[in-house]
Amino acid sequence: xxxxxxxxxxxxxxxxxxxxxxxxxxxxxxxxxxxxxxxxxxxxxxxxxxxxxxxxxxxxxxxxxxxxxxxxxxxxxxxxxxxxxxxxxxxxxxxxxxxxxxxxxxxxxxxxxxxxxxxxxxxxxxxxxxxxxxxxxxxxxxxxxxxxxxxxxxxx
Amino acid sequence: xxxxxxxxxxxxxxxxxxxxxxxxxxxxxxxxxxxxxxxxxxxxxxxxxxxxxxxxxxxxxxxxxxxxxxxxxxxxxxxxxxxxxxxxxxxxxxxxxxxxxxxxxxxxxxxxxxxxxxxxxxxxxxxxxxxxxxxxxxxxxxxxxxxxxxxxxxxxxxxxxxxxxxxxxxxxxxxxxxxxxxxxxxxxxxxxxxxxxxxxxxxxxxxxxxxxxxxxxxxxxxxxxxxxxxxxxxxxxxxxxxxxxxxxxxxxxxxxxxxxxxxxxxxxxxxxxxxxxxxxxxxxxxxxxxxxxxxxxxxxx
Numbered sequence: 001x002x003x004x005x006x007x008x009x010x011x012x013x014x015x016x017x018x019x020x021x022x023x024x025x026x027x028x029x030x031x032x033x034x035x036x037x038x039x040x041x042x043x044x045x046x047x048x049x050x051x052x053x054x055x056x057x058x059x060x061x062x063x064x065x066x067x068x069x070x071x072x073x074x075x076x077x078x079x080x081x082x083x084x085x086x087x088x089x090x091x092x093x094x095x096x097x098x099x100x101x102x103x104x105x106x107x108x109x110x111x112x113x114x115x116x117x118x119x120x121x122x123x124x125x126x127x128x129x130x131x132x133x134x135x136x137x138x139x140x141x142x143x144x145x146x147x148x149x150x151x152x153x154x155x156x
Numbered sequence: 157x158x159x160x161x162x163x164x165x166x167x168x169x170x171x172x173x174x175x176x177x178x179x180x181x182x183x184x185x186x187x188x189x190x191x192x193x194x195x196x197x198x199x200x201x202x203x204x205x206x207x208x209x210x211x212x213x214x215x216x217x218x219x220x221x222x223x224x225x226x227x228x229x230x231x232x233x234x235x236x237x238x239x240x241x242x243x244x245x246x247x248x249x250x251x252x253x254x255x256x257x258x259x260x261x262x263x264x265x266x267x268x269x270x271x272x273x274x275x276x277x278x279x280x281x282x283x284x285x286x287x288x289x290x291x292x293x294x295x296x297x298x299x300x301x302x303x304x305x306x307x308x309x310x311x312x313x314x315x316x317x318x319x320x321x322x323x324x325x326x327x328x329x330x331x332x333x334x335x336x337x338x339x340x341x342x343x344x345x346x347x348x349x350x351x352x353x354x355x356x357x358x359x360x361x362x363x364x365x366x367x368x369x370x371x372x373x374x375x376x377x378x379x380x381x382x383x384x385x386x387x388x389x390x391x392x393x394x395x396x397x398x399x400x401x402x403x404x405x406x407x408x409x410x411x412x413x414x415x416x417x418x419x420x421x422x423x424x425x426x427x428x429x430x431x432x433x434x435x436x437x438x439x440x441x442x443x444x445x446x447x448x449x450x451x452x453x454x455x456x457x
Binding site: 002003004005006007008009010011013014015017018020021022024025026028029030032033035036039 | 178180182198199201202203204205206207210211214215218221222225226228229230232233234235237244245248249252264265267268269271272276318319320321323324325327328
C-alpha cells in the first residue's frame with residue numbers, strides 16, 4: 001500500500017505499451033476498418049447506380065418496343081396497301097388483256113366472216129354463171145351479159 | 157472457547173492483512189536485498205522497492221493486450237472479419253468513437269492511448285473475478301517449494317488495487333496534460349490559465365493582487381486531475397477486493413454462512429463486472445477529456 005518504485009515501473013510500462021499500440025496495433029486495424037467502410041460505401045453506390053441503370057434500360061426497352069410496334073404497323077399497312085394495289089393492277093391488266101383478246105378475236109371473226117362472204121359470193125357467182133350457162137347454153141353472149149352478171153354478183 | 161474465538165478473529169484479520177499486502181522486493185533492514193517478510197518491512201524499504209506481484213501482473217496483462225491486438229493487426233483484413241478480429245474491431249471502434257466525440261483535435265496518439273488504457277485497465281480490473289485465493293495459493297506452493305516462509309508469500313493479483321499502478325498511469329496522463337497544454341498554448345498561455353482566471357481585471361494593480369488568489373484556486377484543480385484519476389480507479393477496485401475478501405472469510409464461518417457467502421459472491425461478482433467495465437471506461441474517458449481540455453485555447457471558451 002506504500003508508494004514505491006512500482007509507480008515508476010508502471011509509468012514506463014504505460015508509455016511503452018502506448019508506443020507499441022500506436023506503432024503496431026492501431027494503424028493497420030483502423031486502416032482496414034476505414035477501407036471496409038469505403039468498400040461498403042462504394043458497393044452501395046454501385047448498387048444504387050445499377051438500379052438506376054436497370055430502370056433506364058427498362059425504359060429504353062419499353063421505348064424500343066413501342067417504336068418497333070409502330071414501325072411494324074406501318075410496314076404492315078404499307079404491305080396491305082401495296083397488295084391491294086398489286087391486285088388492282090393485276091385486275092386492270094387482266095381486264096385490258098381480256099379486252100385486247102376480245103378485240104382481236106372479234107377482228108378475226110369479222111375477217112373470217114368477210115372472207116367467207118367473199119368466198120361465198122365468188123362461189124355463188126360461179127354457180128350462178130354455171131347455172132345460167134346451163135340454162136341458156138350458148139345463147140349467152142359473154143360480152144353482152146357480163147355487165148348483168150357483175151351487177152348480180154355485187155347485189156349478193 | 158474465548159481463546160478459539162480470539163484465534164479465529166486473529167486468523168481473519170491476518171487473512172485480510174495477508175491479502176492486502178504486496179509481495180515487495182527491496183532492501184531489507186539487515187542491508188541485503190530480498191522480499192519483505194511482512195507489511196512493516198515492506199513499508200521500511202522506502203521508495204526503492206518494487207511490488208513484484210502487481211507489477212508483474214500489470215506487465216503480463218499489458219503484454220497479453222498487446223499480443224492479442226497485435227496478432228489481429230498482423231492479419232487484419234478489410235473483407236468479412238472473423239473471430240478475434242470482430243472483438244478487436246469492436247473495441248477499437250468503441251474507443252475511436254469516444255475519442256472522436258470528445259477530442260475534436262488532430263492527434264494520432266490519443267486513439268492508441270485511449271485503447272491501451274481501456275483494454276489494459278479492463279484486464280487489470282478483471283483479475284478481480286478470479287477466485288480470490290486461487291493464484292495466491294499457487295504462488296504460496298511455488299514460494300514454499302523455493303524455500304520461503306508460507307506466511308511471507310504475499311500475492312496481490314489485481315494490479316489496479318495497487319495505488320502505485322493507478323497513480324503511475326495517472327502521472328503519465330498528467331505529464332501529457334502539461335506537455336500538450338504547453339505545446340498548444342505556449343508557456344505564457346498555460347501560465348495565464350492559473351493567474352488570470354477566474355478573477356481578472358483590466359487594472360494592472362488589481363490584476364497583480366488577483367494573481368495569488370487565482371493560483372490558490374486554480375492549482376489544486378490542476379493537481380486534482382491526476383490524483384482523482386488514479387485514486388478513483390484504485391478506490392473502486394480496492395473496495396471491491398475487500399468485499400471479495402470478506403465474502404471469502406464468511407465461507408469459513410459455518411455451513412449456513414457459507415451458503416449465504418456463495419449467494420453474495422455471485423451477486424457481488426455480477427455487479428463487479430459492471431464496475432470492471434465502468435472504471436476502465438471512466439479512466440479512458442477522463443483521459444480523453446483532460447487531453448481535450450489541454451488543447452482548448454482561451455478563445456474557445
